[in-house]
Amino acid sequence: MHMIRQNRLSHALLFLGKEGSGALSLARAFAQFTVCERVNGKSTGKKQAAVEVSLFGEPEPVSPPTEPENLTDSCGECPACKKANQLVHPDIHFSYPVISRKSGDKPISTDFIKEWREFMLQQPYGNAYDWLQFIGAENKQGNITAHECEDILRKMNLKSFESEYKILIMWMPELLGKEGNKLLKLIEEPPPNTLFILVAENESLILPTILSRTQLVKIPLLTNLQVEAALETHHGVSMQKAQQVAAMSGGNYHEALQQLQHAEDDWEVLLRDWLNSIVKTGPAAQVKWIEEISKIGREKQKQFLKYFTHLLEHAIRLRVMGNAVDQESENQSTTDFALRLNKLCQISQQEAIIQELDQAAYFIERNANAKILFHALTIKLYHIISNKSVILMQ
Numbered sequence: 001m002h003m004i005r006q007n008r009l010s011h012a013l014l015f016l017g018k019e020g021s022g023a024l025s026l027a028r029a030f031a032q033f034t035v036c037e038r039v040n041g042k043s044t045g046k047k048q049a050a051v052e053v054s055l056f057g058e059p060e061p062v063s064p065p066t067e068p069e070n071l072t073d074s075c076g077e078c079p080a081c082k083k084a085n086q087l088v089h090p091d092i093h094f095s096y097p098v099i100s101r102k103s104g105d106k107p108i109s110t111d112f113i114k115e116w117r118e119f120m121l122q123q124p125y126g127n128a129y130d131w132l133q134f135i136g137a138e139n140k141q142g143n144i145t146a147h148e149c150e151d152i153l154r155k156m157n158l159k160s161f162e163s164e165y166k167i168l169i170m171w172m173p174e175l176l177g178k179e180g181n182k183l184l185k186l187i188e189e190p191p192p193n194t195l196f197i198l199v200a201e202n203e204s205l206i207l208p209t210i211l212s213r214t215q216l217v218k219i220p221l222l223t224n225l226q227v228e229a230a231l232e233t234h235h236g237v238s239m240q241k242a243q244q245v246a247a248m249s250g251g252n253y254h255e256a257l258q259q260l261q262h263a264e265d266d267w268e269v270l271l272r273d274w275l276n277s278i279v280k281t282g283p284a285a286q287v288k289w290i291e292e293i294s295k296i297g298r299e300k301q302k303q304f305l306k307y308f309t310h311l312l313e314h315a316i317r318l319r320v321m322g323n324a325v326d327q328e329s330e331n332q333s334t335t336d337f338a339l340r341l342n343k344l345c346q347i348s349q350q351e352a353i354i355q356e357l358d359q360a361a362y363f364i365e366r367n368a369n370a371k372i373l374f375h376a377l378t379i380k381l382y383h384i385i386s387n388k389s390v391i392l393m394q
Helices: 023-035 079-085 109-122 128-134 146-156 178-188 224-235 239-249 253-261 267-281 283-293 298-324 332-344 347-365 370-386
Strands: 012-016 092-095 166-171 194-200 215-218
Touching: 012 023, 023 079, 023 092, 023 166, 023 194, 092 109, 092 146, 109 128, 109 146, 146 166, 146 178, 224 239, 224 253, 239 253, 239 298, 253 298, 267 283, 267 298, 267 332, 267 370, 283 370, 298 332, 298 347, 347 370
Parallel strands: 012 194, 012 215, 092 166, 166 194
Antiparallel strands: none
């Protein structure tokens, strides 16, 4: 906001924030603020008629024009704000990963604009996987294509329709390959009053040629208190449950919503059965457990792995800090389970398991075969726990 007020707005911004930080929602809000009529002094929010004639034929006195208000947010009431909020403002364009619906198809973002508006309304904190599943991608890889770049060049070289600015919000520029070099000249020497907002999660995956031409704006993850408040206010979650979910989400609001969606799943029972099969009941129980976990779907598998990771991290905190650990965000059942994990293995083993769980979650996101993955993970955990050895597969 200060950049606009001080007339120091860069023509190319990179909003860099991890999943669940709300970087895309913030980019949308920033674009709405930029086009807001009240912010730009085109509307005071009051009806101003031209010079009116009084009952006696004399013109009514007209109040002198007022300076634009020093607003820190868009008004949300002017026509420009309403259009921006509904994603139909003609001067705010969007670019995002898309898929080919049929062989030989050359898709661009505009082809999916109806689905995009529905997705933003339903899942404003959704990630790339959520979006691709929303448009029926299944196992297809989403991309920002060369044809998309050509469409961006065409749109951004047009005159603006209503606003002073033309704005392009590009979500997930990490999925823009070498074809993105077509945009370099446009980004470096854009038409007057043209604004590019790139919204990314991983800076290292963006084309260096594009990255060097943007002004970085880092978006921090939310605090636990912010996540708690949002869950209580917008989803009617109890304070105790909101604290538990916030503690496990690590400032990732998308993750918090996923946990809320699977709140009824009993991860503790599933984890206890897995650990018992590893250290007590043996291969037959392990095969039965692997069959069960492979049927629940990738999102639930990821949630389960994150639950186990959270427990291990809590166990390490209890071991290191003891009674100094803040227990308010954890229920007694979680703490009891974490204490049992401390009896089962040492810190070095717990850290090794966390690394294996993170790697497994990474492969699940990339469509790894669930049976093979959890079978391999079970063997690794057996060696780490039962043999008291740390085996890290590179």
